[in-house]
Amino acid sequence: MHLTKKKKIIIGLCILAAILLAFIGGNVLAKYQTQVTGTGSADIAKWVFAVNGNTSTMETISLSNTYKDADLTNGKIAPGTKGSFDIIVDATGSDVGVDYSVSFSDETNKPANLKFKYAGREASTLQELSPYIIGTIDANATSKTQTKKIEWEWSYTGDDEADTATGIADLDYTFNVTVTGAQVLPHQQ
Numbered sequence: 001m002h003l004t005k006k007k008k009i010i011i012g013l014c015i016l017a018a019i020l021l022a023f024i025g026g027n028v029l030a031k032y033q034t035q036v037t038g039t040g041s042a043d044i045a046k047w048v049f050a051v052n053g054n055t056s057t058m059e060t061i062s063l064s065n066t067y068k069d070a071d072l073t074n075g076k077i078a079p080g081t082k083g084s085f086d087i088i089v090d091a092t093g094s095d096v097g098v099d100y101s102v103s104f105s106d107e108t109n110k111p112a113n114l115k116f117k118y119a120g121r122e123a124s125t126l127q128e129l130s131p132y133i134i135g136t137i138d139a140n141a142t143s144k145t146q147t148k149k150i151e152w153e154w155s156y157t158g159d160d161e162a163d164t165a166t167g168i169a170d171l172d173y174t175f176n177v178t179v180t181g182a183q184v185l186p187h188q189q
Helices: 005-029 126-132 160-169
Strands: 081-090 098-108 114-118 121-123 134-137 145-154 174-183
Touching (some): 081 174, 114 126, 121 126, 134 145
Antiparallel strands (some): 098 174
8 A cells, every 4th residue: 555645744744743742741731840959968077086195006104104112223113012004095076975995915024913903803914904994985075084093013922032033034024005996876766
């Protein structure tokens, strides 16, 4: 079947009219249209965590600096001495709460009668105290500094030979301390 030129024109015009009606009809049905734009932002909470005034590496804790006696020389400790040192945890300037823990490790050459005390808890090693030296500094606390005092005492053994042997051994007692701070997670709602 052969279409005439006139029929082809009529069919083409009908298709074009249908397309135009669909376009116009679609816009007629969408009478109300609004587009609103904007931007977003968030202030990021600041994180500040320091220990004994340092943010990465603490100064060496020296037991001999916590005991003053004219009978000792060269910054040494001996049987009969005692003292204490502080771990100062500081979150001043932080916009979030901080959970922290203090842990001791790798104690070497510790004299037998050197004992430690924290918050009324006595221990033969600093490592034994580690699980108890913890705390939280709230985000809205008026003071964001907490001090943990660790006391030490080197008692006489009652055995002069043992004490003398420790002194002759010229021990160099060392330990590592790590203070870890972590953000207090906001409560999930």
